[in-house]
Amino acid sequence: xxxxLKMGGIKHIWAIVPILMLGLVSTSKADWINxxxxxxxxxxxxxxxxxxxxxxxxxxxxxxxEEFAALIPDAWYxxxxxxxxxxxxxxxxxxxxxxxxxxxxxxxxxxxxTIDRRFRKERAxxxxxxxxxxxxxxxxxxxxxxxxxxxxxxxxxxxxxPDTVEFVPPQGEEGLPKTSIGMIVFHDEVPVIDFRxxxxxxxxxxxxxxxxxxxxxxxxxxxxHRYPRMSFLYAEPYEVRHEALIRVRDAAELAGLKPAGPxxxxxxxxxxxxxxxxxxxxxxxxxIDGKGVVPDFDRAAFMRIGLRGLEILAPSDPVNVDAxxxxxxxxxxxxxxxxxxxxxxxxxxxxxxxxxxxxxxxAGPFLYSLTQDDxxxxxxxxxxxxPVPAVETVEARPWTDIELPGLSIVFWLSALGLGIGSFVxxxxxxxxxxxxxxxxxxxxxxxxxKSAPISVPRPGLIPADLPAEQAQNLTQQLLSNVYxxxxxxxxxxxxxxLAKTIDGQLLEEVYLDQRxxxxxxxxxxxxxxxxSVNVSSAVPEHIGGTAADFKIxxxxxxxxxxxxxxxxxxxxxxxxxxxxxxxxxxxxxxxGFEVHEQERLx
Numbered sequence: 001x002x003x004x005l006k007m008g009g010i011k012h013i014w015a016i017v018p019i020l021m022l023g024l025v026s027t028s029k030a031d032w033i034n035x036x037x038x039x040x041x042x043x044x045x046x047x048x049x050x051x052x053x054x055x056x057x058x059x060x061x062x063x064x065x066e067e068f069a070a071l072i073p074d075a076w077y078x079x080x081x082x083x084x085x086x087x088x089x090x091x092x093x094x095x096x097x098x099x100x101x102x103x104x105x106x107x108x109x110x111x112x113x114t115i116d117r118r119f120r121k122e123r124a125x126x127x128x129x130x131x132x133x134x135x136x137x138x139x140x141x142x143x144x145x146x147x148x149x150x151x152x153x154x155x156x157x158x159x160x161x162p163d164t165v166e167f168v169p170p171q172g173e174e175g176l177p178k179t180s181i182g183m184i185v186f187h188d189e190v191p192v193i194d195f196r197x198x199x200x201x202x203x204x205x206x207x208x209x210x211x212x213x214x215x216x217x218x219x220x221x222x223x224x225h226r227y228p229r230m231s232f233l234y235a236e237p238y239e240v241r242h243e244a245l246i247r248v249r250d251a252a253e254l255a256g257l258k259p260a261g262p263x264x265x266x267x268x269x270x271x272x273x274x275x276x277x278x279x280x281x282x283x284x285x286x287x288i289d290g291k292g293v294v295p296d297f298d299r300a301a302f303m304r305i306g307l308r309g310l311e312i313l314a315p316s317d318p319v320n321v322d323a324x325x326x327x328x329x330x331x332x333x334x335x336x337x338x339x340x341x342x343x344x345x346x347x348x349x350x351x352x353x354x355x356x357x358x359x360x361x362x363a364g365p366f367l368y369s370l371t372q373d374d375x376x377x378x379x380x381x382x383x384x385x386x387p388v389p390a391v392e393t394v395e396a397r398p399w400t401d402i403e404l405p406g407l408s409i410v411f412w413l414s415a416l417g418l419g420i421g422s423f424v425x426x427x428x429x430x431x432x433x434x435x436x437x438x439x440x441x442x443x444x445x446x447x448x449x450k451s452a453p454i455s456v457p458r459p460g461l462i463p464a465d466l467p468a469e470q471a472q473n474l475t476q477q478l479l480s481n482v483y484x485x486x487x488x489x490x491x492x493x494x495x496x497x498l499a500k501t502i503d504g505q506l507l508e509e510v511y512l513d514q515r516x517x518x519x520x521x522x523x524x525x526x527x528x529x530x531x532s533v534n535v536s537s538a539v540p541e542h543i544g545g546t547a548a549d550f551k552i553x554x555x556x557x558x559x560x561x562x563x564x565x566x567x568x569x570x571x572x573x574x575x576x577x578x579x580x581x582x583x584x585x586x587x588x589x590x591x592g593f594e595v596h597e598q599e600r601l602x
Contacts, residue, residue, distance in 0.1 A: 034224075037140030039123040039195035039307060041182030045099075049165060049187045049206065049214075053156035054101050054108070059120050059148040064179045067170050070094035071115060071151050101155040102166040114152040123195075123307055164205050169198045184307075185221075187211035189262075189323040191305050193221045210351070211322055212247065225305050225325075229352045231284070231345040231370060232566050233359045235379045237386060238488045240288055240341045241331045242295060243565050244280055245310075248302070248324040251276040254347055264319040273300045277328050283346045286330075288338050295330035302326055310565065327565050337386055344375045358566050365566065391484050391497040394477045394588040466550055471538040475554045475579055478590055483530035483558065503582075503589045532559045543580075554579045554593075557601065572601040 042061035047054060060068045070090040074083055085093075095101075095110030102108070120142065129141035167185075170178040183198035184191065190211040192204065202221055207213040212228060228247040234240065252259055255275040259268055277297050286293050302313045303325040310325060345355050348371070357368035359379040368377050466474075478501055485497035535556040543551050555576045562569040576597040581588050 033125045033127060033308060034194050035125065035127065035139060036194075036196060038182035038197045039125070039184075040128055040140050040142040041180045041197065042143055043179055043181040044120070044123075045169075045181050045183040045198055047167065047183060047185040049185070049204070051157075051161050053154055054165065056099070056101075056153045056155070058099075058151040058153065059118075060151065061120075061143060062145060062147045062149070063143075065149060067179050068094075068098070068149070068151070070098060071112060071149075073115060095153075095155065098170050099153070100166075100168040102168065103157055103162040103164070104159065106158075108155040108157070111154045111156070112151065113154055114150065116150055118148055118150045119146040120148045125308070161206060161208060164203055166201055166203045167198070168201045171200075175200065185216075187214040189320040190214070191223055191323075192216065194223050195307065196221055210249070212249070213351075223305060225310060227352075227356050229345075229347070229355045230566065231343070231355055231357045231377065233341060233343045233357070233377045233379055234563070235338065235341050235359070235361045235381070236487075237337045238334055238493065239331055240286070240293075240295070240334055240338065241298070241329055242284060242286055242343045243327070243329045244284075244345075245303075245325050245327050245565055246276065246280075247322075248272070248319060248326055249321050250352065251326050252321065253349075255279060259321050262321055264321060264324075269302065269319060273326065273328075276326065277330075280328065280347065281330060284344055286332065286341070286343045288332060288334060288341050290340065293332045295332040298329040298331045300326060300328045309567065329564070337381055337383065339381045341379045343377055345370045345377075346372075346375050348372050360563070360566070391481050391500055392477075393500045394474065394481070466540040466542070468537075468539060471540040471550070471552050472535050474581070474588060475538045475552055475556070476533065476535040478579075478581065478588060479535065479554075479556060480533045482590070483533055487529060500587065501590055503584060503591045529563075530558050530560045533557075538579075549582045550580070552579045552581065553577075574599045574601055 043064055044059040046057040048057075058068070058071075060071075065072070070093055074080070074087055077083055091110060091112055096107050099110075100107050101110075124142050125139075127139045130139055131137070132139060167183075169181055172178045177199045181198040182195050183193075184195045185193050185204065187204075187206060188211045192211075192214050193216065203217045205215060205217065215222065227245075228250045230245040232241075232243040232245075234243065246254075248264065251272055255272060257268065257272055257275065259265075264272065277300060281295070281297065286295055302317075302319050303310045304313060304317075304320070304323060305311075305325070310327075313319060313324070345357060348355065353371065355370040357370045357377045359366040359368065359377050361379065361381075361383075363382070366379070370377065481501040482498065485494055485501070488494045488497060533556060535554060537553075537555045539553040540550045541552070543549050553576075555574070557572060557574045560571050560573070574597075575595060577593045577595040579593040580591050582591050583589070
């Protein structure tokens with residue numbers, strides 16, 4: 001093996017391996033993408049309904065200012081002669097005839113609280129401006145000109161919160177919209193819809209007791225995360241998980257807690273997490289291959305519904321009782337992919353008489369509608385072979401040993417003895433016979449050249465030959481082994497698999513660093529899994545040490561996923577590195593490498 005001194009500037013693998021997985025971490029906290037294009041419309045209306053009135057935060061595209069000219073203050077006009085109507089009258093007309101809010105059959109008056117020049121908020125999804133591979137159409141993108149006029153409008157309620165509120169956008173002849181507006185609507189802190197186009201009058205029915213259930217009459221105006229409770233059963237090689245999403249308000253009611261206010265206090269967050277995790281575990285029995293198991297509580301995360309779906313809240317973020325979601329995960333280790341797994345959901349009430357369930361494996365989700373009469377999800381293994389390849393030792397003996405023709409050597413040694421004997425034996429006939437036998441032994445030795453081979457250690461003066469094609473296959477196996485090792489869930493299992501590929505002196509550091517790198521904080525602590533490894537090139541170079549020590553300039557890509565609460569993130573990364581390998585007890589081991597370049601491709 002190469003000593004630390006001979007490694008020179010090459011870094012130990014434990015200092016570099018975490019980099020391989022960190023690129024899989026999503027830079028976004030979310031797990032859903034709105035493809036309507038409404039969030040990148042030229043004009044944006046963020047609408048907030050509260051007990052005292054409606055606030056609309058408008059971003060007006062500079063090219064559409066004419067439609068919203070009534071909001072422009074007098075001070076912005078260079079020529080006072082352009083002003084024919086006072087600001088107050090222009091604003092009153094705006095509320096009655098341009099952007100109206102109707103409550104109890106009456107159009108509400110409007111107040112202009114703020115107006116200034118800004119740049120639009122960044123809301124575009126990663127797909128904005130790209131081509132849809134299915135339709136061939138380009139996904140909508142925001143205007144290249146980022147300039148907007150920001151206006152905050154307030155429409156006060158005169159008689160308290162009404163039963164319904166109607167929103168009317170700027171309209172032209174025949175009720176057609178005058179301009180493109182994307183809107184999102186909140187009742188208190190709860191998003192009622194995802195971004196949708198504000199293309200016509202829309203009536204919102206308000207739930208006074210619980211804003212979660214406020215909804216538009218138009219069925220297309222809704223949000224993607226509608227259910228206050230959801231249950232997930234994940235079946236993976238070496239692990240079965242039960243995951244749940246439950247709204248904080250529902251969780252508090254089930255746990256018998258009464259929050260002091262609309263925002264959870266720190267002590268309330270801890271108490272709620274502990275009690276609801278225990279309650280759901282008790283009320284959600286799990287079985288694996290027909291045997292009841294008690295899964296370990298793994299982790300929890302508070303979330304909110306954002307523009308990109310569920311967003312993990314930072315510890316310092318406020319947790320709104322009505323709007324926030326609590327995600328919980330329980331896990332049970334297995335020896336492999338089980339034949340069957342089940343879990344039940346038994347927590348129902350009038351607001352959640354039906355709970356969506358998802359049984360998920362590598363092939364995809366299987367949907368359930370869970371009720372008191374039918375509360376069980378059943379996952380069945382339909383795979384004909386394991387979806388995760390095994391971690392196998394990579395044999396090094398073809399390079400560390402030299403194969404010699406054992407039987408041929410026996411004949412050639414015999415020929416040598418006969419040849420020597422032909423010179424010392426008396427008598428011409430005997431010498432001729434010995435010489436003939438020696439020649440025959442040499443010939444037979446060549447005839448049986450491939451018979452009964454024997455292996456001997458390769459001398460250091462005879463370096464092994466490692467063609468580029470073989471080097472590519474070799475690094476493919478080694479890198480795949482490292483990544484596959486972390487598909488196992490038990491610490492001993494991971495450690496033992498890594499030992500097949502990494503030098504024993506580095507195992508502890510690799511294991512600890514890599515486990516830390518795999519924890520995806522922005523995805524609620526979910527573990528990343530590498531689905532595929534593809535080595536595109538490998539250029540070997542023999543270096544000092546034994547006859548089979550190599551530095552291989554390797555380029556590869558990995559596809560990794562993070563799955564949690566019914567959603568999957570996927571990342572593709574590429575790497576260019578010098579990979580050091582050395583034979584250890586007949587197997588190739590990675591002893592270090594130096595990364596030259598890494599890039600996130602998607």
